[in-house]
Amino acid sequence: MSASSVEGCAVASVPGMLEEREAAARVRVEGLREEAARSAEVLEATEAELDRR
Template sequence: MTEGCAVVSVLGMLEEREAAARVRVEGLREEVARLAGVLEAVEIELDRRVIAREELVEALAASAVGAAAVTERPRPGPGRKQRSRSHPCRARWCRSGGTGCG
C-alpha cells in the first residue's frame, strides 16, 4: 500500500503545481490585456504628437514662404534709383534717393 500512497502523493503534488500554473497563466493574461490597453493609448498619443509636429512644420514653412514674399524687395531696374543705406531717415516711402529728406 505504500506504493499507492506514493502515487497519490505525487499525483496530488502535480495537481497543485498545475493549479498554480493555471493561476499564473490567468494573471499573465490579465496583465497582457492591461498592457495592450496601455500600449493602444500610448500609440494614439504618439500619432497625435507626430501629426502635431507635421502640422507645425507645414505652418512654419508656409509662414516662412509668406514672410519671404513680404520682405523681398524688388531690385532697382532701369530708371529706378537705389536708395542709399546710409540715408538719414531710412524710410521706405522716402523718395529722396539718400540725398536728404523732403
C-alpha cells in the same frame, strides 16, 4: 505497513501534487494574461497619443 502500501501512498500523492501544480500554473497564467491585456491597453493609448502629435 508493507512496502506495497507505502508505494501506493506515494503513487497516490503524485497525481495530487501534479493537480496542485497545475492549478497554481493556471492561476499564474491568468495573472499573466491580465497583465498582458493591461500592457496592450497602455501601448494602444500611447500609440494613439503619438499619432496625435
